[in-house]
Amino acid sequence: MASKKTIFAVASNGGHLIQLLRLKPAFPDIQTVYISTASHAPSLIQENRYLRVNDCNFDKKGQLIIAFFQLSKHFVKYRPSYIITTGAAPGLLAIFLGRLIGAKCIWIDSIANSEEFSFAGKIAKRLTPHWYSQWETVANKAGAKYMGSVL
Amino acid sequence: MIFVTVGTQLPFDRMIIEVDNFAKQTEQIIFGQIGNGKYIPQNFDYKRNLNIEEYDKVFNEASMIISHAGMGTIITALTQSKPIFLMPRKASLGEHRNEHQLATMRQFVSYKGCYSFDDSNSLHTLVTTQQKGKSEQLETFAPQKMIDNLKGLLR
Numbered sequence: 001m002a003s004k005k006t007i008f009a010v011a012s013n014g015g016h017l018i019q020l021l022r023l024k025p026a027f028p029d030i031q032t033v034y035i036s037t038a039s040h041a042p043s044l045i046q047e048n049r050y051l052r053v054n055d056c057n058f059d060k061k062g063q064l065i066i067a068f069f070q071l072s073k074h075f076v077k078y079r080p081s082y083i084i085t086t087g088a089a090p091g092l093l094a095i096f097l098g099r100l101i102g103a104k105c106i107w108i109d110s111i112a113n114s115e116e117f118s119f120a121g122k123i124a125k126r127l128t129p130h131w132y133s134q135w136e137t138v139a140n141k142a143g144a145k146y147m148g149s150v151l
Numbered sequence: 152m153i154f155v156t157v158g159t160q161l162p163f164d165r166m167i168i169e170v171d172n173f174a175k176q177t178e179q180i181i182f183g184q185i186g187n188g189k190y191i192p193q194n195f196d197y198k199r200n201l202n203i204e205e206y207d208k209v210f211n212e213a214s215m216i217i218s219h220a221g222m223g224t225i226i227t228a229l230t231q232s233k234p235i236f237l238m239p240r241k242a243s244l245g246e247h248r249n250e251h252q253l254a255t256m257r258q259f260v261s262y263k264g265c266y267s268f269d270d271s272n273s274l275h276t277l278v279t280t281q282q283k284g285k286s287e288q289l290e291t292f293a294p295q296k297m298i299d300n301l302k303g304l305l306r
Contacts, residue, residue: 007305013203014159015223022226022293026301038203057160082305106304112222114254130304147304148297151226151289 005081007031008074008103010094012087013038013055016110019086021045022150023108033078035071037090056089058119068093075101086110086150092120095127106130109138111149117142153278154213155183155195158221162188163246166238170217171195172271179278181217182209215281217274220252220267225259229289234264234281236274263287 009032011020017036021044034045041050053070056063067090075097083098083105085091091107098105107124109117111134117125125131125144133139134149155170157163167185174181174194183197184206201209210216210227218224220239228235239256240246259265264286268274292298 012159015221015226018223018226022291023298023301025292026298026305040203042203043207084301084305104304106301110222112251112255114258115251119248147300148294150293150297 005031006033006078007082007084008033008035008078008080008094008098010035010083010085010091012036012057012090015112016087016091017042019108019111019150020084023084023086027084033074033080035074035090035094037067053090056093058089064089064093068097071097082106084108087118088120092124092127095124099127104130106132108132109134109144111135111151113138117144152180152182152209152213153215153217154209155181155185155197155217156219156224157184157186157188158219158224159200160186161240161247162186163219163238163240164188164190165244165246166217166219167192169238169268169271169274173274173278176271176275177278182213184209214283215278220256220259222255225255225265226289229262229265229286230291232264232285232288234284234286235266236277236281237265237267238269239267 007027011017013036035051037055041047051074054067056067071093080103083094083103086108087110095105105128109121114135131144133144136146139146167190171192171194181195184201185197216228216233216235220237237256239252242250256267260267266277
């Protein structure tokens with residue numbers, strides 16, 4: 001990997017974040033900034049490699065807009081070259097912003113979606129070609145890619 | 152101590168009511184994270200939400216976990232070898248956006264130490280038989296193949 005290209009690893013708090021952290025060995029420490037909705041960095045992540053955005057989901061438009069502007073600020077500051085997310089709403093916003101600045105955006109749908117893509121995942125399909133399910137059957141059905149799962 | 156959790160997003164009164172009934176029948180100490188549900192437990196201590204540090208602490212101290220069928224809680228329980236009792240949220244009852252928790256439950260009941268329950272009686276039976284039991288242990292990180300594939304993409 002070319003040096004010093006920033007990776008944004010993004011997920012909402014809870015199950016999405018726990019899945020993202022299981023992928024941590026794939027992310028070089030010095031390049032990666034973790035972004036989530038939890039008030040503090042999770043124990044595996046240094047506080048200075050962690051950015052918080054407003055908790056948001058698709059039922060609350062106002063919260064989404066606040067998170068979008070917070071994320072935009074982080075994008076302007078860090079100019080990430082890679083976006084990787086396990087969902088949900090904050091990940092989708094990050095993929096949208098990543099696409100605008102020409103970053104390579106990777107969507108990995110939550111392993112909880114074992115029968116079809118999540119709501120956010122279906123939208124992500126339109127934003128990036130790096131569109132993955134953690135289930136081979138779901139990937140085949142939806143025309144997505146598969147590279148394994150966090151379990 | 153048994154830790155009960157509804158997860159970070161939505162309340163789950165149907166489960167909390169069953170756990171409250173179970174709490175009446177057991178000597179076990181129970182602590183709950185109940186979200187913004189309307190039902191207030193009468194028979195165990197609770198907080199509506201926990202920050203990451205509080206959550207990690209109570210999870211570490213717990214010997215068993217009772218939870219909605221949320222992926223985060225299940226993965227955390229299994230990485231710590233803790234038996235977990237699941238009640239899936241049903242979209243048909245307005246408890247989630249779709250029925251994915253039923254699928255998650257079906258997928259995980261084949262793991263050692265992972266069980267589903269529908270009411271306080273079935274929960275009581277499971278807890279009684281599982282005391283001092285351990286669940287299957289998951290590794291902290293994803294399988295190496297997945298990590299390698301992802302590294303390849305970040306190049």
